Each structure stands twice: as structure tokens, then as C-alpha cells.
Amino acid sequence: MLEFIIPLIGRFHPLIVHLPIGFILMALILMYYPNKDKIPFLTAIEIALLWSCITSVLACISGLLLYTSEGYAFSTVQNHLIMGLSTALICLLLFFQVKKYKSLNTPKIHINSALLLISLMSTGHLGGSLTHGEEYLIEVLPEPVQRVFGWSGYEEFDPIALDEDQWEDALFYEDVIQPIFNQNCRSCHNQKNSKGSLLLTSKETILKGGKNGSVISKTSWEEGQLYHRMTLPIDHEDHMPPKEKKQPLKEELELVKFWLASGAPFEKNLAMAGVKEEMVEPFFIKSEVSIYPKVEFPPVEIIQLSQIREKGFFIEPLNEGSSLLKVSCVNFPEFSEMDLEYLQEICQHIVFLDLSGTKVNDQVFELLTDFENLSILKLNNTQITGTGLELLQLCKHLNQLHLTESEVNLLNLKLLNEHPKLKKVFAYKTPAALENGQQQEFTFEVMFGNFKLPVLPTDSITYQ
């Protein structure tokens, strides 16, 4: 009937521990108070030490009760327990020494005081780590400092990545479920930090479960703690991951649910487990490759950009923080290829260049050979005939070339064949389009356009 007493006393441990801390510090402060004549303090020191002993014994007892009643694993509390007991012992020893010698200036007492301080601090720290987690102090530090401490709490794990064509062969547990745990649970359930003694790092540890036993129910999957806690309302105290941590995606949750519902298979692949494509579709690796090359440079100085703008160019980064640039002459119709010299210094940064509607001519191609990261080039509505287009072969990243309403002819357009990256050329309303370019073979797609919408009989009907 009174079995609640034990856990209750146990739960007072976090309160009681602060008493010896206070008394011990008090005693030590008095012992080492910078005053030549400490004899008048002796009585006070004795009292402080006596109470240090009493309260540290109480702390040890309550700690032991907490350990037994709350089901902590011995390995977790081991160090804290040993240090706590030794703090109490050293404290007792010091008390009797002080009582015996009636003096403070013996080497034994100095050594014991030092030991007491050290063991007190380490006990306190280990206890704090138990309640707040080992990462408590380190996780607020800046990341480089954390690395100095060798803290790997920010271990990076790859998210689920499935091949669109071979997703059926991927293993349900290894390629899907474990990555979900890695992303959402692992920071608190790993070898270093195992809240609730639960490790979600491997098949063995998952099956072993936590301090309250298995987290996967063999009989009814919905009753397993893993599923139960992940699907509690987010405001519920037992919800996992805790409210303030990153939450799993709803697609991830669905997959965990499906995995548990199908009996938590560790060996099956997705097809065998009966996973449908739409369930894993959000995790397919996007095969889309950016048009722009994956290069980074030191960003161009803002002053330099302003100077170029003053010449009449439109120039801006591809997006915030990108060092790659987009340049257009939309408000610079007088532009001629000679003006490219303003861009020469930053030509590596330029991936998008629009010279449409300017006075540019065929000599531009020679000047563009330095623009080695150029991916999209627009020369619409210009006098370009395409002489020298083969020089664009040197722009290895060129992906799109816009020549709409230019004077480019078929012969010159063919100079671009075998370009390593070129995907698309727009040649609507050019001599090349008139020369039946459609029947020619190119190593890239050419848009000759000239789309028509035929006149339909219904076009002239008015419904009355």
C-alpha cells in the first residue's frame, strides 16, 4: 500500500542533491577564505561539513531509490552513482579529519578538499547529463566549437533516395525505414545518447526496444510504442519526436505505419512488402539536372556590378547568394560586341547572356569563347548570320541558344553539331527555318516553330 513511497523519495533526488552541493561549497569557501586566522571559522566549517555528510548520504539513498524504481539501466547511471558515493565518502573523511586535527593546514586536508571539489563537480555534471542529455551543453555551442569537442550529434545521414526505375528492389528496412529513423529519431536514440535506453540504429537494437521493453508489438502493430508515440497528437507529452524537434513528413509516417502493419519486415524489398509507387514517389531522386554548371566563384563586388549597370546592362545573380550571373541588354539596344569588354573581367560568372535586339554581329562569337560557363545565350532579333558559330563549341556548358528572328542560315547552324552540352536551339523565323531545316539532322533539338492554327468551320459560327 505504501509502495509509492519509494519512487516518491526517489523522485526527490534532483531536489536533495542540491543540499550537499550547497553545504560542501559552503564548507570549502570557509576553509579557504582568505583570512590568516581561520580558527574562529572552525566550528562553522565543522557544522557545514557535518551537514554535507548528512545530506550527501541522503542524496545517495534517494538516488539509489530513483535508480531502482525508474528502471534506469546500470550502464547509464554507473558513473554518476560511483562519483556520488565517492563524494559522500570523501565528505565523511574530510569531516573526521577536520574534527581530529582541529586545524586546516595539513596536506591531507588539502588533498581531500581538492578531491571533494572534483568529485562533487563531476557527479553534478554526470547527473545533469542524465536528466538533460549529454548534448545539453554542447549543442548550444557554435558548430566548429562542437567539432573541437568531437561531438558527433550533428552526424549527417542521407535521406531516402530511391531510383525511379528500380525502386521495387530497394530494401524496405534498410533503404527506407532506417533512413527515416536516421532523419527523425537518431539524434536522441543512438549509442551516445539513448533516451529511454532506446536505440533506433540497427535491426538488433530496434527489436531489443527500450527500458520499457519492445517498441514493436508482435500481436497488434498499432499497440507498439513506436507507432503509438509517433501518432499521438503533437501536443501530447509522450509524442515522438518531441514537439520542439523536427517532425517526420506525413509520407514518412505513412511508410513507417505501412512497415509496422506488414509485420516490420527487415529483409523484404519494397515490391515484396507490397509498397505502392505513390507511397515512395516523393523520395525518388529527381533526375532533372540544372541547366547551369555546378560551379561557385567568389561573388562579384557590388561596386563592380553597379559600374556594369551604369553602362546600361541588366545584371543580377541567378538567385540570392549565387555567384553566377545573368546579364541582359534589354535596356541597352545600342550594345555592340565591343561592349562585351565591360563583362570580360567577370565572364566566368556569366551563365545567362541575353543580347537580343542589339546591334551585335557575327564577331561576337570570338569574344564569347572566354565565357566558359555560359549556359543560355540569346541572340534573338539580331543581324547574326552564324558565321563563326563553331566557336561556341568552346563554351562547353552552352545548353540553350536562342536565335529567333536572327539571320542565321542552315549551313552555319550545322557548325554546332557535336556540341557536348547543347540541347536546344531556337531558330524560328530565320533563313535556316526557310531552308527546310526541319529535314536536317542535328545533335540537338531545333525549334523552327511556325506553328499554325488551322481555320476551322466552327470559327465563323456565332451561336444564336
Add this chain to the structure above:
Amino acid sequence: MKNINHLLAELEQQRLEKQTRRHFLMDCVSKVGGLALAPLLFSCGLGSSKEKVNGLSLSERDLNPLAPLPSPFLPKSKSIIYLHMAGAPSQLELFDYKPELVKYNNKPCPESLLEGRKFAFIRGVPNLMGPQANFSQHGESGAWVSDFLPHFSKVADEVAFLKAVHTDQFNHGPAQLFMQTGSPRLGRPSLGSWVTYGLGTENQNLPGFVVLTSGGKTPDAGKSVWGSGFLPSVYQGVQCRSKGDPVLYLEDPKGISRDLKKSIISSINQVNSEEFDHYGDPEILARINQYEMAYRMQIEVPEVMNINDEPDYIHSLYGTEPGKESFANNCLLARKLVEKGVRFVQLYDWGWDSHGTDKANAIDLGFRNKCKEIDRPMSALLLDLKQRGLLENTLVIWGGEFGRTPMQENREGKTMGFKGRDHHVDAFSMWMAGGGIKKGASHGLTDDFGFSGIEGRVSVHDIHATILHLMGFDHETFTHEFQGRPFRLTDVEGEIIKEILA
């Protein structure tokens, strides 16, 4: 001489007056009061704020509010053409094919559908009305498009359909506001304002946000649908005239040279900027910029807004007739504007409110004629953008402010002379095409009557979130501080519609 001395004396007198004790006290009162007022005004968006927009401080942007800015993320599209069919076209005669509904034609609507619902005009139990158009599948994607849009059905592979859009406003004005500003009530910036506010515009000789209207009337919600709300008014849409000269007074008046005009404008702007130094009202900056924009527009507008000189193949592709007010002309203009680096072109076509009260708004007559008016131009727009390589980075959006009921309208409980459908908020269709959109996709499914979405329902906020995503924004972080809190286009909702993204 005497007069001059008199004037000088008066000037001196005035100067001295400024230094009297009384003036000192008055100044003290007004300035100290001003100090107290400043934080209040600041909260209304006035006063000099240190807020930064995409890395440019506001003061830098004040000098040129339409200066282009990079988007936070790599954008898929750089311009938008939004075709809004004001009045709300019937999805059941265009894209949402409901063969089951045919069987229930003229049968009373099941009570379960009507329970707890409010309609704009339908009263009592109306009859269901089967689709009045013939549907067939088109292109490789097998998209269902009706014979009301024979030209569009040829380009259906270019677009992604949203078949289960829903809204919560069943009257035109609020619904249009909701669709265009993200709120059914007045005061919020329109989509175009948000986009030009966030990105500026590339061509500095043209407005960043142009509005073109057709169909004889402008949207019921008034000009607020392209208003700037609490954003600086320089970001509001610039409406161009739909008949005759799109912009008036582009020619220099007789006897006034361009240079003289330039110096007049710079004098006005000087006065205005002194005024701004004194009061710090950003609206003055907006005015300064409008003068400058008006001057610069004289260079570019005559060329870009003139469709008279377009070649015949363009006129026959779009079906344009220069000088007339038409959706076709506006589509062609939209393409030309986007080609010239305009950020946002908003088209409104009025006349889609097919209630069936008369011939002009009967589903099988007036509505069908409206379809004919837009069919060729909007298909031509897609093809023209495609052949010019513009569709790769232009987002084209088509839709109304809501949909129409699967029931035939029975205004005041009576049978009507013509076939019509009432306003419907639960399910309607829209499409998007262009940069970043998955070609030939179709997202969402409605029930057998086309009454409600049963799969892939998307809200107006979802559409806005998707549009901003394609322009390189995170709709949740793209905000503007106003009255003490950040506002966003999608309020507290909106999920990107991944299913229609390439």
C-alpha cells in the same frame, strides 16, 4: 527698385519671424509630437524603415523601386501571364468531363448535395444539367477537352490541369479578390504586386505589372484586384486602354520637345524630392518614379504596344484585329510585353457569368461564343511563346474566380428560358503552363456530378504558393511588415502543388 526693396524687406522679415520664441516653441511642439508619432506611422508602413528586401535596403530600393532583384531560390519562371476569365467559366463544359451527369440530366438534384449549402441564385431543389458540350481526349496526355475549345485541344499537351480547385466565396467581387490577392476583402496586395515587389522588373522602360482587359467591362471587384494593398503603390498594376492607343499621350505635344519635357519632369521631381525630404512619405517617391517611368515609357511603349505592324502570320495565328478591344489583341500584347522583359501581365476577360438569364449568358449560346473568343488566342499564345523559346521561363495561368454548378440555375425557384449554371465554389478547373510546369499533367478529380473534389483538392492559397514557388520564393518567408506583423500572400495556408511541377 522700390518694389524690389520691399520684397527683400519682406523676405528678411519672414526669415526673422522664423526665429521668434513663438516659432521656436511651435517647432518644438510639432517636432516632439512628430517623434511620438513616428513609431505609430512606422507601423502603418510609413516612415523610413530599415527593412531589407532581398538584400537591398529599402532606401536603395526607394531610388528605383522596380530595379530587378534576384529571387531567394533559383526560379523556374521569370514572367507570368495570368488569363483571368472574369465571371467564372463553366468547368463542366470545358475540361471536367462528367459522363455520369448526362444520365441525370433534368433530374432533381439529390437533397444530400444541397444540405447546408448556399447558392447565389439557386433556390429549392434544382434539376441537374448534363454537359452541354461534347468531350474527347486529346494529345499524348489524353486530356479531356470539349468541342467548345477546338483549337485549345491541340495544345492540351502543353498544360497541366487542376481539376479540383475550390474557393470559399460565391460572389464575383470577393471571389476575384480572393483569387488575385489571397483575401476576399479589400486591402491586400495582388499577386502581380507581390511578384513585382519581390523581383522588380527587367525592362526599366516599361511597367513591371501590366493589366489588360477585354470583354467590355472590368472585373466586378474593381481595380483592387490589381491593387498594391499595403505595398508601396508603385507595385500596383498599370492598366492599359483596351481600345485605341493602349497608353495615351505618348507623342510629345506640339511645340514641346523631348528635352524640354525632360527638364520639366526633372524640375517637378526636384520639388517632389524636397517634399519627400521634408515629410518622408514613400508615396511621394512613388509619384517621382511614376513621372520618370512615364518619360521612359515614351521610348519603348509605342513599339511594344503597337500590334498594327505585326506580320500577317501573327494576326492569323492569334486572330487579332488591331484597334478593336479583344482578348486576342491582349494575348498578343502579353507575349510582346513578356518578350520585352515585363514581369507580370494580367489579362481580364469579362463576360463569363453564364446564368442562362438570356441568350448572351446561356451555356450553349453566349458562353460558347465566349469560348470561341478565347480559344484561338490562348492557344496561339502558348504556341507563340513556345516557338520563341519564351514558354520555358514564362508561367501562363488560366482560370476564373470559381466554377459553376452541375445543376441548372432556377433563379427564384423558376424554370429559366435558357440553359445556365449558378456560381459554384466547391470544384472548378484551372490550368497552368510554362516554366516549371509538368506538361500534360492533370491533378485532382471530382465526383460523378462534378460537384466536389474527391481527390487532389487544391485551394486558392495552394495555387498562390505554387506560383510563388515557381518564381523562386518560399511563400512562407516572403512577407511584408505592416501594422506590426508580417503579412504574406498565402496568409497562414498554402501548400505547393507538387503534382503539376516538372
